[in-house]
Amino acid sequence: MTSFGAVFKAVNRLKFRQMNLLIVLELLAIVVTTIWTAIRGEYSNMTVFTTAMGWSTVPAFVGVILIAIRHEKVYTADSYRLIPVEETKFYTINLLSSLANIVYLAVVQLGIYIISMLFGWQELTSMAKDMTTPAHIEADWVLMGLSFLVLVLVLNMVFWSTISFVHLVTSSASTFLPKFRQGVLNLIVYVIVVFLTLRVSGLIGSGINWISQQMFNTSNMYNDFGRQIWVIIIAMVLVILIEGAINVLCLKRWVETDAN
Numbered sequence: 001m002t003s004f005g006a007v008f009k010a011v012n013r014l015k016f017r018q019m020n021l022l023i024v025l026e027l028l029a030i031v032v033t034t035i036w037t038a039i040r041g042e043y044s045n046m047t048v049f050t051t052a053m054g055w056s057t058v059p060a061f062v063g064v065i066l067i068a069i070r071h072e073k074v075y076t077a078d079s080y081r082l083i084p085v086e087e088t089k090f091y092t093i094n095l096l097s098s099l100a101n102i103v104y105l106a107v108v109q110l111g112i113y114i115i116s117m118l119f120g121w122q123e124l125t126s127m128a129k130d131m132t133t134p135a136h137i138e139a140d141w142v143l144m145g146l147s148f149l150v151l152v153l154v155l156n157m158v159f160w161s162t163i164s165f166v167h168l169v170t171s172s173a174s175t176f177l178p179k180f181r182q183g184v185l186n187l188i189v190y191v192i193v194v195f196l197t198l199r200v201s202g203l204i205g206s207g208i209n210w211i212s213q214q215m216f217n218t219s220n221m222y223n224d225f226g227r228q229i230w231v232i233i234i235a236m237v238l239v240i241l242i243e244g245a246i247n248v249l250c251l252k253r254w255v256e257t258d259a260n
Contacts, residue, residue: 002085004093010083011074012097018066019101022059023108029055030112045120052116056109063105064156067098071160072167078257087251091164091244098160099153147229158236165243172254 033051037043074080074094083090 002083004089007083007085007090007093008097011080011094012100015067015070015097015101016104018070019063019105022063022066022105026055026059027112029058030116048119049113049116052112056112059105059109063102064159067101068160068163071095071098072163075164075168075251075255076171076257081257088248091248091251095157095160095244099157102156103153144229147233151229151233154233154236154240157240161240161243161247164247168247168250168255171256172250175254175256 030048030051033055034043034048037047037051071094080090085093
């Protein structure tokens with residue numbers, strides 16, 4: 001059987017390349033926007049930082065989508081499925097590879113923020129002095145930040161896991177149906193997925209908005225909401241495990257590869 005490292009390197013190669021290309025495009029966008037701002041005579045010490053903050057949402061969104069696409073292609077590509085590795089291990093490595101790439105992208109974004117902050121360091125330190133808060137409130141913010149970081153990472157894994165669930169279950173069901181009914185099944189599944197995605201996105205947006213409002217109306221922020229966030233995280237981990245078990249079963253028994 002192929003080792004963990006060898007399989008990880010194989011499924012990670014194209015994902016890592018896409019993330020690097022995305023980062024290069026982001027840096028080019030920041031440079032071009034900053035130069036254009038200077039040409040217009042609106043440049044200030046905070047320009048680089050605000051520009052980096054503005055562009056950071058694009059790779060964050062596009063990166064998740066690109067990884068999702070590459071994540072699914074791994075399951076139906078001969079070059080990957082012919083690797084001598086057990087399906088559970090293969091599925092787990094692919095999911096961890098996707099997570100590693102989104103973490104890599106986040107770390108690079110943090111590096112870009114830090115570098116861009118150096119251009120407006122005096123302004124930022126002055127703003128920080130004006131926003132002094134008690135020590136216990138600062139500790140709560142740190143704990144909440146870490147909790148939200150874990151929440152975002154697990155949320156990404158749920159996103160990829162659910163896409164895999166729909167993809168693999170649909171592919172498995174299609175093997176038992178005539179070609180015409182396969183198209184009908186795919187259409188029904190896609191409509192359901194779009195509906196659920198919109199509903200879940202709305203619920204997540206409402207939840208984040210509610211938590212954000214409550215965070216500023218409590219004196220014991222982490223104790224009040226930290227546990228709730230971790231309950232949500234545990235629930236999502238259970239979803240990942242359940243979907244993962246079904247996805248692995250589909251990979252073992254019914255999902256066929258496409259020549260590439």
